[in-house]
Amino acid sequence: MLSFPDVAAGRIGGGRPIRRYTVLLAAVLAAALAWTGPVNTLLWDALNRALPSAPDARVVVVGIDDATLRDYGRIGSWPRELYRQALDTLEQAGAAAIGIDVLLGDPARNDAGLAAVFSRPNVVLATAPGESSVLRPDWRSPTGVSALNLSRDGIVRWFQTAYPVPDAPDGLAPSFARQLAVAAGRSVPLDLTPRILRYSAPDPQRLPVIPFRDVVNGTIRYGDVQNRVVVLGLSASGVSGPTVRDVSGQVLSGVQLQARAVSSLLSPPFASLPRWTITLVGVLAAVAAVLAGGLWGFWIALLALALSVPYWLLNTLLPGVTLSLCAVLGTGLVMLERWWTLRNTGVRDPLTGFGNRLAFTRAVEGRWQGRQSRPLGLLLVDLSGFRKVNATYGHAAGDELLRELAGRIMAHKRRGDLIFRWGPDEFAVLLYNTSPPELADLTRRVQLSLDAMTYRDLPLRASVGGASTGPEIHTPTDLIEAASRSRYRIKYQREQWRE
Incomplete structure (x- = not known):
């Protein structure tokens, strides 16, 4: 059903500014989306x-590669003395911190002779997720959970400085990467916030992984590990395990990804904008797209994406996609607003905001079937003297007069009634669920209200006729003709009375 006076006429003489509501809706939806x-x-x-960080020279990987496994056998069967020899070599070379990303939690193989080696403050031991942080009472080196955040697609994008462990203090156990960064002198808080794992392109001028057997044999250049953080772990390609990839799609070993996590913690951290800031910017993007109109929202969306680049270089995470969606949302509402306007242009009178004859036809057709239980009434109003006002004072004066007439009719509108501009100086009111006594009373009140109308020195006369559905009314045309006869009869009687 079309009811323009109800939804489109906020004031007489013009349609309700729909843009105001479009802006409000854009702000609300964008706030929800951004939040x-x-x-x-x-x-x-x-x-x-696209913007990888440079390989961090402060972090070095010592890998237990295929050659090491051929020399020493399966990693769980070789003597733990090899770890002591490797740690002594790294200590002599001046390593700042050493992390052993190999799980040593098998109590049957905890060698008491390694207590002195595994009690150094700059040595960090790895534990499995959910495993107790105390590997052996006489091993006092710090421990950390060897875990990274693996996405469903097998890509490691994030890591944390802590992971939940029920028996740990505060329910949080520090991560392996965090403990290494702390051992290297960096202050890193414990929290569950996911942090981006920085991607670094391989450096062709630098050996990416130092073989473990070379460290055990002492055949490494001390300058490669001096004052550096060393991450020691399994890098052999022939060892079965889950496929883990970085954001470039390259398959990497867990120790290499742990080294990247340590590098990420040693580098300036990424800052996330507060949620309220993102929400505010998202609202501004959507509102700007609505106010600009057209396709400007897409340019705002592209700008939001482009701004993500300088923010990234400044170590700030700008959610450009979310902000772009807010701008596109604003543009979508502009398109919806235009569709609504075009849809209603052919059935709306631009001067009064009321429906025109086409809107009246649709309204009558929509309500006609229910006339038996809810009788329909129709008032027809015309104004004599309107053309003279136009000829004497101009069309602006005529528009002003019509707006006043529409306002007086609008004052008597009941809930469910619909008002239409029937002709240049005529209006129709489709009455909902109206009995004959109610029709007569409403006709009288509208007529009295319009009798008081004047315009400067020109006489005006309004005529109001009404009719309602009944046994003699079979079609909408019959209803219109009955109301017209009533109006002309009243008009004739008033003219006779004036004579």
Whole structure:
């Protein structure tokens, strides 16, 4: 059903400014989207690949590679003395911190002779997720959970400085990477907030992994590990295990990814904008797209994406995708507003905001079937003297007069009634669920209200006729003709009375 006076006429003489409500709706929807918006994973993956950080020279990987396994056998069967020899070599070379990303939790193989080696403050031992942080009472080196955040697609994008462990203090156990960064002198808080794992392109001028057997044999250059953080772990390609990839799609060993996590903690951390800031910017983007109109929202969306690049270089995570969606949302509402306007242009009178004859036809057709239980009434109003006002004072004066007439009719409108501009100086009121006595009373009140109308020195006369559905009314045309006869009869009687 069309009811323009109800939804479109906020004031007589013009339609309700729909743009105001479009802006309000854009602000509300954008706030909800920005507040609950998804993590911009794909955007940050792309920025991580396109703007990689330089390989961190402060972090060195010592890998238990295929050659090491051929020399010493399966990693669980070789003597623990090899770890002592490797740690002594790294200590002599001046390593700042050493992390052993090999699980040593088998109590049957805890060698008491290694207590002195595994009690050094700059040595960090790895524990499995959920495993107790105390590997052996006489091993006093700090421990950390060897874990990274693996996505469903097998890509490691995030890591944390702590992971939940029920028996740990405060329910949090520090991560292996965090403990190494602390041993290297960096202050890193414990929390469950996911942090981006920085991607670094391989450096062709630098050996990416130092073989473990070379460290055990002491055949390494001390300058490669001096004052550096050393991460020691399994890097052999022939060892079965889950496929783990970085954001570039490259398959990497866990120790290499742990080294990247340590590098990420040693580098300036990424800052996340407060949620209220993101929400405010998202609202501004959506509102700006609505106010600008057209396709400007797409340019605002592109700008939000482009701004993600300098923010990334400044170590700040700008959720450009979320902000872009807010701008596109604003543009979508502009398109919806235009569709609504075009849809209603052919059935709305621009001067009064009421429906025109086409809108009246649709309204009558929509309500006609229910006339038996809810009788329909129709008032027809015309104004004599309108053309003279136009000829004497101009069309602006005529428009002013019509707005006043529409306002007086609007004052008597009941809930469910619909008002239409029937002709240049005529109006129709479709009455909902109206009995004959109610029709007569409403006709009388509208007529009295319009009798008081004047315009400057020109006489005006309004005529109001009404009719309602009944046994003699079979079609909408019959209803219109009955109301017209009533109006002309009243008009004739008033003219006779004036004579």
